[in-house]
Amino acid sequence: MPQIELIKDTLLRRHALGGAGRADRLVHGDAAVELASLPDGALDLIYIDPPFGTGAAQIGRAAGQRYADRADDPDAFVAWLAPYLAESRRALSATGSLFVHLDYRAVHYIKVALDRLFGRARFVNEIVWCYAVGGKSRRGFARKHDTILWYARGVDYAFYPDAIRVARRAGSHMRVAGGVQEKTDKKTGRVYRYPIAAGKIPEDWWTDVETLNHSDRERTGWPSQKPERLVERVVRAVTRPGDRVADWFAGSGTTAGVAQRLGRGFVTTEREAAAIALCEARLVTQGARLLAEGAAVPPLEVHKR
Numbered sequence: 041m042p043q044i045e046l047i048k049d050t051l052l053r054r055h056a057l058g059g060a061g062r063a064d065r066l067v068h069g070d071a072a073v074e075l076a077s078l079p080d081g082a083l084d085l086i087y088i089d090p091p092f093g094t095g096a097a098q099i100g101r102a103a104g105q106r107y108a109d110r111a112d113d114p115d116a117f118v119a120w121l122a123p124y125l126a127e128s129r130r131a132l133s134a135t136g137s138l139f140v141h142l143d144y145r146a147v148h149y150i151k152v153a154l155d156r157l158f159g160r161a162r163f164v165n166e167i168v169w170c171y172a173v174g175g176k177s178r179r180g181f182a183r184k185h186d187t188i189l190w191y192a193r194g195v196d197y198a199f200y201p202d203a204i205r206v207a208r209r210a211g212s213h214m215r216v217a218g219g220v221q222e223k224t225d226k227k228t229g230r231v232y233r234y235p236i237a238a239g240k241i242p243e244d245w246w247t248d249v250e251t252l253n254h255s256d257r258e259r260t261g262w263p264s265q266k267p268e269r270l271v272e273r274v275v276r277a278v279t280r281p282g283d284r285v286a287d288w289f290a291g292s293g294t295t296a297g298v299a300q301r302l303g304r305g306f307v308t309t310e311r312e313a314a315a316i317a318l319c320e321a322r323l324v325t326q327g328a329r330l331l332a333e334g335a336a337v338p339p340l341e342v343h344k345r
């Protein structure tokens with residue numbers, strides 16, 4: 041991590057947004073500085089979507105919408121990310137969780153690092169997020185999934201399955217009657233009944249959230265922007281309103297936007313000024329709308345570190 045100056049923290053702007061209490065934080069600077077100043081156990085969820093180590097500049101829609109990715113060198117990538125992971129673990133509450141979003145380039149290296157850091161017993165899920173949009177290959181199967189690693193700080197980690205249930209699809213081996221699906225175990229003859237209205241807890245492979253396409257209303261133009269629906273499932277799964285969420289690699293501010301909309305507090309950091317401007321506009325616009333709808337939106341502070 042870079043040399044840290046703990047005391048440097050300048051409040052640039054404060055948007056009151058009609059609410060009182062603890063302000064949400066949007067921080068322009070290296071995540072390391074904010075992380076080092078956080079007390080132990082301050083956060084309930086950290087979701088990060090770091091640069092993937094493609095070795096190429098990530099270029100968005102408009103001029104200035106770009107960031108330099110890390111080199112395509114797995115060992116260097118692990119060496120760079122590891123301190124952020126260690127500080128993240130320290131900053132999690134006893135029931136808190138870390139979600140790390142990666143792709144095929146580095147996921148296996150970072151999983152080993154996270155097993156060492158959290159202990160293998162604290163690994164909860166490897167979520168495979170599948171999508172179809174984008175280029176195809178003639179030299180192999182198209183690489184159409186990302187991986188999100190979930191590690192819990194402690195044994196009694198928070199998980200709210202009823203907040204993320206999805207519709208049940210009737211399989212050919214199921215009988216549907218009176219709003220209930222029935223499945224008979226061929227070996228034992230035992231009959232299992234599932235009320236359709238209750239839905240089901242999703243598996244660890246997600247095929248029901250498409251990646252953003254160019255004409256999506258949600259698109260800000262920032263490269264590698266993730267869909268709100270994806271991050272929303274993570275936020276709902278492990279936090280409740282009033283909990284505190286963080287994202288150290290904010291980009292266009294997807295995690296902060298979801299947290300604000302769902303009534304969770306947040307802190308998010310980003311190095312690029314152009315991305316900070318996008319985040320700020322996104323959060324102020326949404327905050328004003330939520331306020332008009334009657335929600336008590338906490339103030340938003342923009343800091344420079």
Ligand SMILES: C[S@@+](CC[C@H](N)C(=O)[O-])C[C@H]1O[C@@H](n2cnc3c(N)ncnc32)[C@H](O)[C@@H]1O
Nearest residue numbers: 070071089107264265266289291292294310311
């Ligand atoms: C993959 S993008 C995140 C995209 C984001 N999830 C979204 O939905 O828009 C990674 C971001 O991390 C930022 N970044 C890279 N290194 C950073 C650091 N050390 N501190 C803060 N931000 C950093 C980059 O500028 C880039 O915007």
